[in-house]
Amino acid sequence: MTTNRLAATAPASSDRRDIYWCDGLPAAPATPRDPLPQVDVAIIGSGYTGLNAALVTARAGRSTLVLDAGAPGWGCSTKNGGQISTSIKPTLKMLTSRYGAQKARAIRQEGIDALNWIDGFIQSEALDCDFARCGRYQAAHSPKHFDALLMF
Ligand SMILES: Cc1cc2nc3c(=O)[nH]c(=O)nc-3n(C[C@H](O)[C@H](O)[C@H](O)COP(=O)(O)OP(=O)(O)OC[C@H]3O[C@@H](n4cnc5c(N)ncnc54)[C@H](O)[C@@H]3O)c2cc1C
Secondary structure, three states, X not given: OOOOXXXXXXXXXXXXXXXXXXXXXXXXXXXXXXXXXXXXXXEEOOOHHHHHHHHHHHHOOOOEEEEEOOOOOOOHHHOOOOOOOOOOOOOHHHHHHHHOHHHHHHHHHHHHHHHXXXXXXXXHOOOOOOOOOOOOOOOOOOHHHHHHHHOO
Protein backbone atom coordinates (compact mmCIF):
# COMPACT_ATOMS: atom_id res chain seq x y z
CA MET A 1 0.00 0.00 0.00
CA THR A 2 2.64 2.47 -0.98
CA THR A 3 0.07 5.04 -2.02
CA ASN A 4 -1.29 5.17 1.50
CA ARG A 5 -0.39 7.57 4.24
CA LEU A 6 -1.68 7.46 7.75
CA ALA A 7 -1.82 10.97 9.12
CA ALA A 8 -2.59 11.57 12.75
CA THR A 9 -2.26 14.13 15.45
CA ALA A 10 -1.67 12.91 18.97
CA PRO A 11 -3.01 15.36 21.57
CA ALA A 12 -1.45 14.86 25.02
CA SER A 13 -4.79 13.80 26.49
CA SER A 14 -5.21 11.05 23.92
CA ASP A 15 -1.67 9.73 23.76
CA ARG A 16 -1.92 5.97 23.30
CA ARG A 17 1.17 5.52 25.48
CA ASP A 18 -1.21 6.19 28.41
CA ILE A 19 -2.63 2.72 27.71
CA TYR A 20 -0.54 -0.11 29.14
CA TRP A 21 -1.31 -2.59 26.35
CA CYS A 22 0.32 -0.17 23.92
CA ASP A 23 3.60 -0.38 25.86
CA GLY A 24 6.43 -1.21 23.53
CA LEU A 25 4.70 -0.04 20.38
CA PRO A 26 6.56 2.48 18.26
CA ALA A 27 5.52 6.11 18.65
CA ALA A 28 2.57 7.24 16.57
CA PRO A 29 3.58 9.03 13.39
CA ALA A 30 3.51 12.80 13.63
CA THR A 31 1.13 14.87 11.57
CA PRO A 32 2.71 15.43 8.16
CA ARG A 33 3.85 19.03 7.62
CA ASP A 34 3.20 18.89 3.91
CA PRO A 35 -0.19 19.84 2.61
CA LEU A 36 -2.34 16.76 2.17
CA PRO A 37 -1.87 15.16 -1.22
CA GLN A 38 -4.81 14.78 -3.50
CA VAL A 39 -6.22 11.31 -3.00
CA ASP A 40 -9.02 9.24 -4.43
CA VAL A 41 -10.38 8.36 -1.01
CA ALA A 42 -9.97 10.21 2.29
CA ILE A 43 -11.14 8.21 5.28
CA ILE A 44 -11.87 9.86 8.62
CA GLY A 45 -11.13 7.57 11.54
CA SER A 46 -8.47 4.88 11.94
CA GLY A 47 -10.44 2.24 13.86
CA TYR A 48 -11.70 -1.06 12.48
CA THR A 49 -14.17 0.67 10.19
CA GLY A 50 -11.75 3.15 8.67
CA LEU A 51 -8.83 0.78 8.31
CA ASN A 52 -10.93 -1.95 6.73
CA ALA A 53 -12.39 0.58 4.31
CA ALA A 54 -8.83 1.72 3.54
CA LEU A 55 -7.73 -1.85 2.79
CA VAL A 56 -10.61 -2.27 0.36
CA THR A 57 -10.06 1.00 -1.49
CA ALA A 58 -6.24 0.71 -1.56
CA ARG A 59 -6.41 -2.87 -2.86
CA ALA A 60 -8.85 -1.70 -5.51
CA GLY A 61 -6.11 0.67 -6.70
CA ARG A 62 -7.44 3.90 -5.20
CA SER A 63 -4.94 6.16 -3.46
CA THR A 64 -6.18 6.24 0.11
CA LEU A 65 -5.50 8.53 3.05
CA VAL A 66 -6.63 7.74 6.60
CA LEU A 67 -6.98 10.69 8.96
CA ASP A 68 -7.60 10.62 12.68
CA ALA A 69 -8.10 13.35 15.25
CA GLY A 70 -6.16 11.25 17.77
CA ALA A 71 -3.30 8.80 17.58
CA PRO A 72 -3.87 6.01 15.05
CA GLY A 73 -6.43 3.59 16.42
CA TRP A 74 -7.25 5.92 19.28
CA GLY A 75 -10.96 5.12 19.43
CA CYS A 76 -12.94 2.11 20.63
CA SER A 77 -11.03 -0.31 18.42
CA THR A 78 -8.01 -0.33 20.75
CA LYS A 79 -10.08 -0.33 23.93
CA ASN A 80 -12.71 -3.03 23.57
CA GLY A 81 -13.12 -6.36 25.29
CA GLY A 82 -12.25 -8.34 22.18
CA GLN A 83 -15.36 -10.50 22.39
CA ILE A 84 -16.91 -11.43 19.08
CA SER A 85 -20.20 -13.25 18.98
CA THR A 86 -23.04 -13.99 16.60
CA SER A 87 -25.39 -12.06 18.82
CA ILE A 88 -27.91 -9.57 17.43
CA LYS A 89 -29.48 -7.63 20.28
CA PRO A 90 -33.25 -8.07 19.70
CA THR A 91 -34.34 -11.65 20.41
CA LEU A 92 -35.64 -13.88 17.63
CA LYS A 93 -39.07 -13.54 19.16
CA MET A 94 -38.96 -9.73 19.06
CA LEU A 95 -37.61 -9.69 15.51
CA THR A 96 -40.25 -12.17 14.39
CA SER A 97 -43.06 -10.08 15.81
CA ARG A 98 -41.65 -6.99 14.10
CA TYR A 99 -40.58 -8.37 10.71
CA GLY A 100 -41.98 -11.89 10.34
CA ALA A 101 -40.18 -15.22 10.70
CA GLN A 102 -38.25 -15.20 7.43
CA LYS A 103 -36.75 -11.72 7.83
CA ALA A 104 -36.09 -12.33 11.53
CA ARG A 105 -34.05 -15.43 10.70
CA ALA A 106 -32.18 -13.51 7.99
CA ILE A 107 -31.31 -10.74 10.48
CA ARG A 108 -30.03 -13.29 12.99
CA GLN A 109 -28.03 -14.97 10.21
CA GLU A 110 -26.18 -11.66 9.71
CA GLY A 111 -24.60 -12.19 13.14
CA ILE A 112 -23.41 -15.67 12.20
CA ASP A 113 -22.11 -14.41 8.85
CA ALA A 114 -20.26 -11.57 10.62
CA LEU A 115 -18.40 -13.97 12.91
CA ASN A 116 -17.51 -16.19 9.95
CA TRP A 117 -16.33 -13.14 8.01
CA ILE A 118 -14.03 -11.96 10.75
CA ASP A 119 -12.66 -15.49 11.21
CA GLY A 120 -11.77 -15.54 7.50
CA PHE A 121 -10.38 -12.00 7.62
CA ILE A 122 -8.08 -12.79 10.56
CA GLN A 123 -6.79 -15.86 8.75
CA SER A 124 -6.32 -14.23 5.35
CA GLU A 125 -4.54 -11.23 6.89
CA ALA A 126 -2.56 -13.49 9.26
CA LEU A 127 -3.50 -11.24 12.18
CA ASP A 128 -1.71 -12.23 15.38
CA CYS A 129 -4.61 -11.61 17.76
CA ASP A 130 -5.20 -14.96 19.52
CA PHE A 131 -8.60 -15.38 17.88
CA ALA A 132 -10.39 -18.50 19.10
CA ARG A 133 -13.92 -19.83 18.90
CA CYS A 134 -14.43 -20.89 22.47
CA GLY A 135 -18.17 -21.18 23.04
CA ARG A 136 -20.26 -19.07 25.34
CA TYR A 137 -21.72 -19.46 28.81
CA GLN A 138 -25.11 -17.92 29.47
CA ALA A 139 -26.57 -18.11 32.97
CA ALA A 140 -30.17 -17.44 33.98
CA HIS A 141 -30.62 -15.56 37.25
CA SER A 142 -34.31 -16.40 37.66
CA PRO A 143 -36.88 -18.89 36.30
CA LYS A 144 -38.35 -16.04 34.25
CA HIS A 145 -34.95 -15.25 32.80
CA PHE A 146 -34.45 -18.94 32.04
CA ASP A 147 -37.73 -19.00 30.06
CA ALA A 148 -36.60 -15.91 28.17
CA LEU A 149 -33.26 -17.54 27.34
CA LEU A 150 -35.10 -20.50 25.80
CA MET A 151 -36.70 -18.06 23.36
CA PHE A 152 -33.37 -16.37 22.54
C1 LIG B 1 -14.93 -0.32 26.53
C2 LIG B 1 -15.44 -0.92 25.23
C3 LIG B 1 -15.56 -2.29 25.13
C4 LIG B 1 -16.04 -2.86 23.94
N1 LIG B 1 -16.10 -4.22 23.86
C5 LIG B 1 -16.47 -4.79 22.68
C6 LIG B 1 -16.43 -6.21 22.53
O1 LIG B 1 -16.04 -6.95 23.42
N2 LIG B 1 -16.85 -6.72 21.35
C7 LIG B 1 -17.25 -5.93 20.30
O2 LIG B 1 -17.60 -6.47 19.24
N3 LIG B 1 -17.27 -4.58 20.41
C8 LIG B 1 -16.88 -4.00 21.57
N4 LIG B 1 -16.87 -2.63 21.67
C9 LIG B 1 -17.30 -1.86 20.50
C10 LIG B 1 -16.21 -1.81 19.42
O3 LIG B 1 -14.94 -1.53 20.00
C11 LIG B 1 -16.60 -0.72 18.42
O4 LIG B 1 -17.86 -1.02 17.86
C12 LIG B 1 -15.58 -0.60 17.28
O5 LIG B 1 -14.26 -0.49 17.74
C13 LIG B 1 -15.95 0.63 16.44
O6 LIG B 1 -14.95 0.78 15.47
P1 LIG B 1 -14.91 2.10 14.61
O7 LIG B 1 -13.76 1.97 13.66
O8 LIG B 1 -16.26 2.29 14.00
O9 LIG B 1 -14.71 3.26 15.64
P2 LIG B 1 -13.41 3.67 16.50
O10 LIG B 1 -12.49 2.51 16.73
O11 LIG B 1 -13.92 4.39 17.69
O12 LIG B 1 -12.65 4.65 15.53
C14 LIG B 1 -13.12 5.93 15.23
C15 LIG B 1 -11.91 6.82 15.03
O13 LIG B 1 -12.37 8.03 14.44
C16 LIG B 1 -11.67 9.10 15.02
N5 LIG B 1 -12.53 10.27 14.85
C17 LIG B 1 -13.78 10.44 15.30
N6 LIG B 1 -14.26 11.64 14.89
C18 LIG B 1 -13.29 12.20 14.14
C19 LIG B 1 -13.18 13.43 13.44
N7 LIG B 1 -14.20 14.31 13.43
N8 LIG B 1 -12.04 13.71 12.79
C20 LIG B 1 -11.02 12.82 12.80
N9 LIG B 1 -11.05 11.64 13.44
C21 LIG B 1 -12.17 11.34 14.11
C22 LIG B 1 -11.45 8.71 16.47
O14 LIG B 1 -10.33 9.36 17.04
C23 LIG B 1 -11.21 7.20 16.33
O15 LIG B 1 -9.83 6.85 16.26
C24 LIG B 1 -16.42 -2.03 22.84
C25 LIG B 1 -16.27 -0.66 22.95
C26 LIG B 1 -15.79 -0.09 24.12
C27 LIG B 1 -15.61 1.40 24.22
